[in-house]
Amino acid sequence: MAKEPKPQEIISQINYNPPQKSWMDIPVEMKEGMFCYGAKEKSLQTLDFPNVRSWSVLEEDWKLPEKWDKIVLEGIAERLKKYRSFKIFMDICVRCGACADKCHFFLGSGDPKNMPVLRAELLRSIYRKNFTAAGKILGKLAGARKLTLNVLKEWWYYFYQCSECRRCSVFCPYGIDTAEITIIARELLNLLGLNIEWIAGPAANCYLKGNHLGLEPHTIKNSIDFLVDEIEEKTGVRVSPTFNRKGAEILFVTPSGDLFADPGTYTCMGYLMLFHELGLDYTWSTYASEGGNFGFFTSMELAKRLNTKIYAEAKRLGVKWILGGECGHMWRVINQYMDTFNGPADFLEVPTSPITGTKFENAKSTKMTHISEFTADLIKHKKLNLDPRRNDHLKVTFHDSCNVARGMGMFEEPRYVIKNVCNHFYEMPENTIREKTFCCGSGSGLNASENMEMRLRGGLPRANAVKYVQEQYGVNMLACICAIDRAALPPLMNYWVPGVDVTGVTELVANALVMKGEKKRTTNLRGEDLSVEEKADV
Amino acid sequence: MTLNDSLSKNRESIINRWFDLIVDSYPQNTADFIKSEKNRFANPVGWIIKKGIEDIFEGIIQNKSDAQFFPILEDIIKIRAVQEFAPSEAISFIFLLKQALCEKVVIENNELFAIESKIDTLAGISLDIFMKCREKIEQLKANEDRVLKKSNS
Numbered sequence: 049m050a051k052e053p054k055p056q057e058i059i060s061q062i063n064y065n066p067p068q069k070s071w072m073d074i075p076v077e078m079k080e081g082m083f084c085y086g087a088k089e090k091s092l093q094t095l096d097f098p099n100v101r102s103w104s105v106l107e108e109d110w111k112l113p114e115k116w117d118k119i120v121l122e123g124i125a126e127r128l129k130k131y132r133s134f135k136i137f138m139d140i141c142v143r144c145g146a147c148a149d150k151c152h153f154f155l156g157s158g159d160p161k162n163m164p165v166l167r168a169e170l171l172r173s174i175y176r177k178n179f180t181a182a183g184k185i186l187g188k189l190a191g192a193r194k195l196t197l198n199v200l201k202e203w204w205y206y207f208y209q210c211s212e213c214r215r216c217s218v219f220c221p222y223g224i225d226t227a228e229i230t231i232i233a234r235e236l237l238n239l240l241g242l243n244i245e246w247i248a249g250p251a252a253n254c255y256l257k258g259n260h261l262g263l264e265p266h267t268i269k270n271s272i273d274f275l276v277d278e279i280e281e282k283t284g285v286r287v288s289p290t291f292n293r294k295g296a297e298i299l300f301v302t303p304s305g306d307l308f309a310d311p312g313t314y315t316c317m318g319y320l321m322l323f324h325e326l327g328l329d330y331t332w333s334t335y336a337s338e339g340g341n342f343g344f345f346t347s348m349e350l351a352k353r354l355n356t357k358i359y360a361e362a363k364r365l366g367v368k369w370i371l372g373g374e375c376g377h378m379w380r381v382i383n384q385y386m387d388t389f390n391g392p393a394d395f396l397e398v399p400t401s402p403i404t405g406t407k408f409e410n411a412k413s414t415k416m417t418h419i420s421e422f423t424a425d426l427i428k429h430k431k432l433n434l435d436p437r438r439n440d441h442l443k444v445t446f447h448d449s450c451n452v453a454r455g456m457g458m459f460e461e462p463r464y465v466i467k468n469v470c471n472h473f474y475e476m477p478e479n480t481i482r483e484k485t486f487c488c489g490s491g492s493g494l495n496a497s498e499n500m501e502m503r504l505r506g507g508l509p510r511a512n513a514v515k516y517v518q519e520q521y522g523v524n525m526l527a528c529i530c531a532i533d534r535a536a537l538p539p540l541m542n543y544w545v546p547g548v549d550v551t552g553v554t555e556l557v558a559n560a561l562v563m564k565g566e567k568k569r570t571t572n573l574r575g576e577d578l579s580v581e582e583k584a585d586v
Numbered sequence: 587m588t589l590n591d592s593l594s595k596n597r598e599s600i601i602n603r604w605f606d607l608i609v610d611s612y613p614q615n616t617a618d619f620i621k622s623e624k625n626r627f628a629n630p631v632g633w634i635i636k637k638g639i640e641d642i643f644e645g646i647i648q649n650k651s652d653a654q655f656f657p658i659l660e661d662i663i664k665i666r667a668v669q670e671f672a673p674s675e676a677i678s679f680i681f682l683l684k685q686a687l688c689e690k691v692v693i694e695n696n697e698l699f700a701i702e703s704k705i706d707t708l709a710g711i712s713l714d715i716f717m718k719c720r721e722k723i724e725q726l727k728a729n730e731d732r733v734l735k736k737s738n739s
């Protein structure tokens with residue numbers, strides 16, 4: 049470690065008034081812990097993406113194609129024509145600053161280029177220079193600049209520091225959605241083979257094998273069989289899921305992460321228990337074995353490719369409709385983009401609960417219903433035998449996942465479910481939940497381990513609100529309905545708010561669910577002792 | 587007047603000055619924001635720094651033990667540890683208290699040593715916490731890599 053300077057030395061070194069430089073004059077500096085590793089040759093090749101080669105972020109030479117700048121400018125021109133929103137977002141920002149302090153990455157890092165307005169300016173400045181008269185003539189005076197290698201690297205650094213969460217857009221008086229600007233910027237970067245491996249790898253796996261983890265059919269079956277054994281041990285009930293079953297009424301799709309990593313596995317056990325208890329005529333698929341869509345963090349074209357397989361599989365199996373598990377961006381894709389990509393899914397029927405008869409009209413076109421909607425409807429119609437006291441050791445708060453909240457507008461259903469299966473529920477402060485929810489800091493494919501510092505910074509505003517309810521009410525459980533949250537929130541809590549654990553909502557449901565023929569439940573799904581007298585005993 | 591008396595008397599102006607000195611190490615538009623936004627949830631970094639230095643200051647006046655300072659210092663250092671600061675930079679906020687004191691109160695020679703060594707001790711504790719935070723971050727990274735390996739095997 050470097051020699052510690054003396055106090056006076058440190059004081060004398062600190063510059064209290066940093067010179068105010070224009071953001072354009074501050075070159076990008078790649079800092080360890082803040083970025084994810086570059087996409088591997090193999091992943092780019094599998095996806096049939098341009099500029100397949102091995103490269104390293106920290107090396108000077110990114111091995112770009114000749115005339116890379118021409119490719120980018122043509123890419124911008126094409127997208128200006130194709131996406132009216134992009135053109136509008138490039139033109140109408142008045143730089144009022146209302147969005148500036150609303151980004152969790154800015155709040156946690158203090159880096160001005162994480163202000164949504166500045167993030168967008170990184171691209172807008174190039175747009176002005178090349179596509180507007182004022183920018184062409186006035187240059188820097190009109191906020192325009194030339195596309196250089198440094199600008200490209202800056203794009204790469206900061207557009208992979210935006211989790212496409214859309215919080216900033218809630219505060220913009222013009223409705224400018226910086227997430228959409230990031231989406232386009234990442235498309236442009238991908239024209240040059242500039243992805244991150246944490247996105248390109250899972251997307252390639254999904255394209256090749258049907259899920260982000262690259263699990264093959266037998267592995268998927270083995271994992272679920274293992275969970276089936278676990279369920280039997282805890283409840284005495286043997287559930288019997290089916291796979292790739294033609295003629296089933298419902299196809300169930302969920303993120304593959306839930307098959308493997310805790311605490312997602314408990315949520316997965318929850319699905320299996322709930323569907324068994326209902327006697328649902330459903331099937332898993334080992335081909336459409338991924339709800340999530342890392343293609344969405346790459347380009348619209350790849351998002352479409354990966355989304356297609358869910359519908360192709362639904363068609364192949366001849367199901368009536370699709371039920372989707374707890375996931376974030378899967379729902380944003382379904383709710384906002386699927387219909388344009390692959391819809392309308394006319395070969396399917398409007399999802400209708402076989403238990404309550406409720407027709408989910410909101411899913412009329414996509415034919416895909418969210419597990420929280422489905423469960424809330426069951427509870428509303430009193431179709432589940434629940435003993436919420438089994439969750440009495442928990443003081444629960446709920447994290448609205450950005451994509452489900454802002455991308456889909458679902459706020460009430462998960463809360464309704466939680467309140468019916470838990471006796472102790474506490475909301476975080478108003479400016480940190482529902483449409484103003486703070487991102488976990490790891491969304492849009494940024495949940496690698498090498499950028500942990502960035503994730504912890506970005507997650508600080510969320511963690512800070514959890515800490516508040518921990519202090520006020522003794523909250524010890526953070527519930528969510530997103531698989532990336534279930535992977536990303538545990539380390540976040542571990543660092544900022546030790547003592548708070550993370551759960552999926554369906555895990556809470558399953559613990560409270562009194563199943564037909566179950567043995568006396570002595571532990572919850574995690575194997576922790578249940579101190580509650582069984583409902584039947586009272 | 588003893589040093590403690592004058593610290594208590596000038597509490598607010600010292601803390602405000604100390605806060606400004608810390609926040610001015612951020613780029614200017616960030617610093618402006620951190621200073622102006624008072625809501626705990628809209629401005630977590632500002633709120634945690636402010637609360638943290640108030641508690642540290644109170645601890646000094648009340649002559650708290652070194653052990654009692656650990657939890658007080660922890661929240662600020664956790665932030666510094668993820669904001670890419672070198673160890674010396676991460677704990678420099680403690681030394682800025684000296685600067686604030688020099689500007690806001692007259693310290694008698696016989697008391698100078700005591701307060702200076704208190705601040706130096708706090709810097710030492712801060713460094714320990716900083717190293718623990720960095721270890722924790724490395725551990726979180728390693729945990730995730732392990733889970734990934736398991737799923738790929």
Ligand code: SF4
Nearest residue numbers: 151210211213214216
């Ligand atoms: S979309 Fe989210 S991460 Fe991206 S700039 Fe806006 S607030 Fe920040």
Ligand code: SF4
Nearest residue numbers: 141143144145147220
């Ligand atoms: S709030 Fe909207 S108009 Fe204002 S600076 Fe942000 S993006 Fe531009």
